[in-house]
Amino acid sequence: MIMGRHKKGTAMKKAALLRIILFVFVAVAWISNPIGASSGRIPVHQQNRPAAQQASQTPPAQPAAVDYDDIARFISGLPCTSETLKALQETPEWKDSNAVLEKSWAELDAKRLQPMRAWADAELAEANAATKILFYPFGGPDFLTAFVLFPNAETYVLLGLEFVGKLPDFSNTDPKRVLNYLGNLNAALADFFNKSYFITKNMNVALSSDKVDGVLPVICFFLKRMNNTISGIKRVDFLTKGEIVDVDFAGARRKMQRPYGIKIEFFANGTNKPRTLYYISSNLLDVDFKKDSSLYLYLENLNFETTFIKSASYLMHYKTFSNIRSLILAKSRYILEDDTGIPYKYFPAKDWDEQLYGEYIKPISDFSGVEQLDLKTAYADASKVKKLPFHLGYHWGANKDSILYFKKKEGEPIR
8 A cells, every 4th residue: 555655745835836937838829929919818927018008019910822813703792703702602601691791782782872973973083083092081981982972092090999800711611600700790790881980880890800800891892892803901000100001901800009000902993003992990080199199190290171971979079079170171172071060160261162952951860969050051041052962960850961072272271
């Protein structure tokens, strides 16, 4: 019995020693190559670092062979070149999902996009001819509306709170997973298709990392549906003085220090003319969007001719968003907005020419204290108002929408 206990004790000591050695080995491996660097989690030994350093801990870049355009074609319901994706497009699951998508897109195109395109050709011709850079704050991933209204811009700059995320990897997957993904993407697009804007709480659910994973798939969907070719995607980092740098893109974690963004390079409508789309995840509250902040300095140095604002929750009606409001007014030559944008009182007749479209009615019940009596009076003057042949904005139920178009008068400096 005593000998048996001695042998057992010796074996236990050896096992304990092996566990210690294994623990030390794993710890050293963790420090030299932390799992969090590729999984999106912040490793324990980095959690107390400044936020800027945490944000720089990114996964390794995807291989250059990744065909972003082909992935975007697949999720957009368009023919692909990859044999794997072409095979998935032959599955009943993909075909069923795509049939629903095609029906929704056809309705959207007939009811909104075609009338909007014809209206823009007639009413925004001057702004379109002058606009090289279009600024679209509070727009989130809504590249589609910006591109239909301003198809000639060389650069589009979209701002929103939503995280960037990444495109899906369908290189080794099963049809059921594909069907789930496409169903979630269709759900993410449903509010926009039906109402012309994204409802934040619904989008946050649909774009969670275990479903669609951020706004990038939505943006790429719109790019492809408008016959553009995606030639590259980069991550954008902001330096302290407002400069930006492009780095390899490998997807973005849900929680990163704002501002951060992506740069998508594309060719428009099958042409060889290169275009650029920036999506920047940012908070435009004055407390974050200070005049010495990196994003403010970047936009201050950006010579955008036109600003477009839609479904902006009336945020620039409040003093807490005064910095972005003042910046837009100072820098823009043209401003196209609905009544949720910059209040009408900030466009005095001595500084701005105006043209009103549609019909102004009281804001929907979700927003209080933002009715504009001066704008209501302006709309009562029939000489200032033209018809609006499409519906865009929060009044999708009543189909009574207002669009305001302002042009800075000659002699006013474009800063």
